[in-house]
Amino acid sequence: LGEAGxxxxxxxxxxxxxDVAVRADGSFYVSDGYVNSRVVRFDASGxxxxxxxxxxxxxxxxxxxPSLDVDATGGVYVADRGNARVQxxxxxxxxxxxxxxxxxxxxxxxxxxxxxxxVYVVDGGDQNDWLPDRARILKLTxxxxxVDSFGAYGQQAGHFIWPHAxxxxxxGALYVAxxxxxxxxxxxxxxxSSSPS
Numbered sequence: 185l186g187e188a189g190x191x192x193x194x195x196x197x198x199x200x201x202x203d204v205a206v207r208a209d210g211s212f213y214v215s216d217g218y219v220n221s222r223v224v225r226f227d228a229s230g231x232x233x234x235x236x237x238x239x240x241x242x243x244x245x246x247x248x249x250p251s252l253d254v255d256a257t258g259g260v261y262v263a264d265r266g267n268a269r270v271q272x273x274x275x276x277x278x279x280x281x282x283x284x285x286x287x288x289x290x291x292x293x294x295x296x297x298x299x300x301x302x303v304y305v306v307d308g309g310d311q312n313d314w315l316p317d318r319a320r321i322l323k324l325t326x327x328x329x330x331v332d333s334f335g336a337y338g339q340q341a342g343h344f345i346w347p348h349a350x351x352x353x354x355x356g357a358l359y360v361a362x363x364x365x366x367x368x369x370x371x372x373x374x375x376x377s378s379s380p381s
Contacts (some may be wrong), residue, residue, distance in 0.1 A: 185230055193220045195232035202250045221246040236277035241267055244279050251294040263292035270295055283328040290318050298352045306347045319344040
């Protein structure tokens with residue numbers, strides 16, 4: 185999909201897309217994040233179906249959406265990093281709700297919905313001239329209530345430098361990828377042991 189090296193904002197082009205989320209029926213969404221600030225939906229064979237969003241701060245607008253995911257009911261969760269919120273839409277892009285508590289949600293760099301029904305968010309913090317003020321993983325209920333969080337800025341096991349992406353495997357383990365000077369992936373196993381491997 186798209187045309188290599190040719191940016192655009194139509195049904196056949198992207199401009200620095202950031203993530204893909206696949207639904208159970210094979211249809212999928214692309215967060216066309218760094219320039220276009222939109223979400224594009226395709227059917228299972230890759231045909232364009234619809235799009236929503238544009239750069240901005242209003243409901244349904246985005247400021248660098250680097251990540252998105254879908255839940256079992258078809259809800260689409262979009263990490264709206266520049267606006268410090270997670271916006272949630274139905275499968276056709278109709279706005280449902282926004283989570284934007286700066287102390288709780290922070291600045292979402294990634295979002296994933298686990299098979300356990302919880303929503304996991306990377307809060308990469310606010311970048312400044314020195315160090316990020318936060319670098320943590322959040323575990324939220326389906327209505328955005330904080331259940332747990334872990335991590336801090338640093339190079340030790342369980343700490344992060346620019347945590348940028350995460351995924352969850354079938355056993356519920358979280359994998360967190362760090363960019364910039366972090367350059368590593370840490371695995372966190374759900375159980376009595378919370379030590380990263």
